[in-house]
Amino acid sequence: MNSILVKWKSRDFLVIILFLQLVAYATVFFDVPVARQVIGFIYLTFVPGFVITKLLKLDELDGLETILFSVALSVAFLMLAGLSINEFCFLFGALQPLSLTPSMIILNSLILIGGVLIYLRSEDVKPLVDDSSWPSPSALLLVCLPILSVVGAMWVNAYGNNLILLSMIIAISLLFAIGVTSKKLLPSKLHPLAVLMIAISLLYHVSLISKYIVSFGSDVPFEYFIFKTTQNTAHWSSTLPSLWGAQYGRINAMLSVTILPTFYSGLLNIDATWVFKTLFPLIFSFVSLGLYGVWRTYVGKEYAFISAFLFVAQSTFYTEMLGLNRQMVGELFFVLLLLVILKKEMKPINKTVCFMIFGFALVVSHYALAEIFLFFILFALISLIVLKRPSSNITVGMFIFFFAVMFTWYIYTSGSSVFDSFLEFGDNVYQQLGEFSDPASRGETVLRGLGMEEPPSIWNAISRTFAYITQGLIVVGFVGLILKRTKIHFQVDYFVLSSEAMALLAMLILVPGLANTLNMTRFYHILLFFLAPFCVLGAETLARFVSKQKTQIITSILLLAVLTPYFFFQTDFIYEVTGSESWSLPLSMHRMNGYMLYRAIGYIPEQNVFGAHWLSRYLDTQYTQVHADMDSRHKPLLAYGLILPSKINVLSNITKVEKGEVIYLGRLNVVSGIVDSGSMLLNSSELSFALSDMSKIYSNGGCEVYKNIATTGDA
Numbered sequence: 014m015n016s017i018l019v020k021w022k023s024r025d026f027l028v029i030i031l032f033l034q035l036v037a038y039a040t041v042f043f044d045v046p047v048a049r050q051v052i053g054f055i056y057l058t059f060v061p062g063f064v065i066t067k068l069l070k071l072d073e074l075d076g077l078e079t080i081l082f083s084v085a086l087s088v089a090f091l092m093l094a095g096l097s098i099n100e101f102c103f104l105f106g107a108l109q110p111l112s113l114t115p116s117m118i119i120l121n122s123l124i125l126i127g128g129v130l131i132y133l134r135s136e137d138v139k140p141l142v143d144d145s146s147w148p149s150p151s152a153l154l155l156v157c158l159p160i161l162s163v164v165g166a167m168w169v170n171a172y173g174n175n176l177i178l179l180s181m182i183i184a185i186s187l188l189f190a191i192g193v194t195s196k197k198l199l200p201s202k203l204h205p206l207a208v209l210m211i212a213i214s215l216l217y218h219v220s221l222i223s224k225y226i227v228s229f230g231s232d233v234p235f236e237y238f239i240f241k242t243t244q245n246t247a248h249w250s251s252t253l254p255s256l257w258g259a260q261y262g263r264i265n266a267m268l269s270v271t272i273l274p275t276f277y278s279g280l281l282n283i284d285a286t287w288v289f290k291t292l293f294p295l296i297f298s299f300v301s302l303g304l305y306g307v308w309r310t311y312v313g314k315e316y317a318f319i320s321a322f323l324f325v326a327q328s329t330f331y332t333e334m335l336g337l338n339r340q341m342v343g344e345l346f347f348v349l350l351l352l353v354i355l356k357k358e359m360k361p362i363n364k365t366v367c368f369m370i371f372g373f374a375l376v377v378s379h380y381a382l383a384e385i386f387l388f389f390i391l392f393a394l395i396s397l398i399v400l401k402r403p404s405s406n407i408t409v410g411m412f413i414f415f416f417a418v419m420f421t422w423y424i425y426t427s428g429s430s431v432f433d434s435f436l437e438f439g440d441n442v443y444q445q446l447g448e449f450s451d452p453a454s455r456g457e458t459v460l461r462g463l464g465m466e467e468p469p470s471i472w473n474a475i476s477r478t479f480a481y482i483t484q485g486l487i488v489v490g491f492v493g494l495i496l497k498r499t500k501i502h503f504q505v506d507y508f509v510l511s512s513e514a515m516a517l518l519a520m521l522i523l524v525p526g527l528a529n530t531l532n533m534t535r536f537y538h539i540l541l542f543f544l545a546p547f548c549v550l551g552a553e554t555l556a557r558f559v560s561k562q563k564t565q566i567i568t569s570i571l572l573l574a575v576l577t578p579y580f581f582f583q584t585d586f587i588y589e590v591t592g593s594e595s596w597s598l599p600l601s602m603h604r605m606n607g608y609m610l611y612r613a614i615g616y617i618p619e620q621n622v623f624g625a626h627w628l629s630r631y632l633d634t635q636y637t638q639v640h641a642d643m644d645s646r647h648k649p650l651l652a653y654g655l656i657l658p659s660k661i662n663v664l665s666n667i668t669k670v671e672k673g674e675v676i677y678l679g680r681l682n683v684v685s686g687i688v689d690s691g692s693m694l695l696n697s698s699e700l701s702f703a704l705s706d707m708s709k710i711y712s713n714g715g716c717e718v719y720k721n722i723a724t725t726g727d728a
Contacts, residue, residue: 033056061120067131077306095116111244111276113279158188159213161181163221164177165218169222217291223616230615238651238655241652241655243271247275259430266377301321303351306352308545311546316550339379351510355504368414372415380434387419388517420432482575490550494508518544589601608685611679611680624649625653625677640662642681664690675720
């Protein structure tokens with residue numbers, strides 16, 4: 014099928030923008046189901062950024078890079094334009110500046126102005142997608158993967174049957190094997206699409222389980238609370254009441270979980286929960302595509318495909334990250350900053366402007382990632398100076414700009430809670446330096462990664478073995494690159510950044526308490542941005558020792574032999590088919606006990622949500638003291654009851670309930686008979702003394718609410 018046009022005339026491009034805006038207005042104001050969501054998301058996520066790429070004349074970008082820049086610039090545009098709308102409209106008396114009408118009109122006006130400026134320059138515009146091979150049968154088959162993922166997740170939700178998802182995991186492994194062994198069946202021009210489809214499939218097969226958010230031990234209930242607070246008032250406040258605490262302040266300072274989801278939810282008419290469960294994973298999937306774009310320059314398209322597979326195969330990508338929406342958005346800008354820094358063909362002015370946009374967007378998306386990025390460019394500058402290899406890609410000006418923006422934003426928003434947290438985390442690490450000789454000070458994850466923790470079963474031992482092999486290949490690849498045992502040689506900028514990643518990994522293992530500042534699994538996930546290609550290079554290095562004539566074949570066999578079982582173990586496929594203990598929510602939730610499902614993984618039962626809604630609707634929670642265990646306190650009551658934990662007393666076996674106060678019991682308490690008091694797990698029967706003088710005022714079979722019997726008539 015031939016491409017529609019090689020280039021659009023500037024007039025045609027302006028007409029297309031006007032047409033898209035008319036369609037957007039029509040679908041929004043007539044609230045056309047499906048069309049409003051699909052067309053609106055595509056319009057908001059691609060068009061603003063594409064217009065900006067043309068305004069900046071980023072002609073040096075190829076097709077893949079144009080898509081990446083369009084998505085990242087669009088998301089940055091929504092956050093920065095939203096910030097401007099929020100501040101200026103509020104300044105002029107608009108109490109709800111982020112409501113639908115002003116947001117829609119101002120955003121479309123800004124996009125239209127960009128289109129008019131392009132038209133006035135009378136320059137032809139290359140389409141966002143201009144590939145004569147699309148749609149090919151192979152490409153259409155790749156698109157079926159996410160469909161299989163979505164249908165499989167729905168099947169699990171409806172019938173508790175995971176057969177479709179198991180088939181999807183097998184299909185992904187077969188696709189990977191084809192990509193490694195056959196250039197004919199999966200040509201390199203389809204590698205970007207394959208990477209994107211695999212990423213979306215893995216993310217959706219987990220995120221679409223349940224109608225409600227799942228925390229995976231992370232901060233999504235707090236993010237959801239802050240998001241709903243912004244959405245309900247249609248205004249983002251840079252300050253928060255002091256009693257809310259530092260954790261809320263840190264999250265509130267991030268536009269990625271305040272203004273951005275408020276725009277998407279309002280303009281597309283999507284429930285807040287589904288913004289986090291569908292749109293954010295879709296945006297996050299472009300991180301893998303961006304890494305492929307970075308790596309292909311250094312290791313080639315085939316090795317970049319394999320490296321991207323390793324990145325998405327690691328379980329943190331599609332489990333823990335789904336509970337960290339601000340980090341998902343932040344990683345998009347992190348990888349685009351790497352792309353900007355490492356792309357030598359970019360004009361200096363374009364490099365500077367894009368660095369400033371993506372730098373600011375990263376700062377207002379995720380504070381930990383911003384701090385890590387600052388660390389990387391600072392030590393890269395120092396290393397390049399020491400090596401007497403000055404670079405035009407990483408400059409002092411970049412560091413000064415990023416440092417100034419970062420600390421200005423973190424000091425002057427949300428009562429400087431982010432800045433205070435930096436100091437607190439640094440002090441915690443300093444206090445633990447005296448425990449250097451104690452291995453336990455590194456945390457359980459580090460000990461497990463070093464093989465110092467006994468595996469609970471033979472399958473866990475095998476799984477860890479394959480994980481250790483991937484890590485060993487990374488080390489071998491890095492050493493092989495230094496000793497020039499590979500055909501591939503990195504430019505000095507990427508080599509310095511990769512060396513810093515290896516150094517940081519060593520520090521996380523050696524320095525007590527450092528890994529606990531973010532969580533070792535999240536650190537490793539971020540370090541794979543730099544280190545994943547070294548796994549492939551490690552396999553090549555070993556293959557060259559075996560046979561220099563058959564290096565390519567041996568490398569492919571070794572990578573298939575390691576990464577395929579690694580993927581099956583990371584997705585918990587092996588644990589499910591063998592009936593072993595599994596932590597996979599989509600594959601094994603049907604056989605999990607209550608504590609693992611509700612407390613450890615963070616699955617919120619529907620009964621808990623209904624109970625939280627009822628409690629916040631029929632009781633004045635501002636003046637009524639609530640007692641609940643830690644699970645209910647930090648999940649349903651916070652996210653869906655919108656009740657601050659500071660308003661909730663932790664339930665225990667010594668709880669004393671005063672007149673008018675209530676006890677909220679979730680499914681973990683009512684059905685599983687477990688109460689998480691924070692310091693210990695209790696049996697629900699131990700609460701009988703507290704419930705004896707109380708009246709049950711709500712029950713739905715999985716959630717119960719009790720109120721002091723002396724004031725039953727007030728309920």
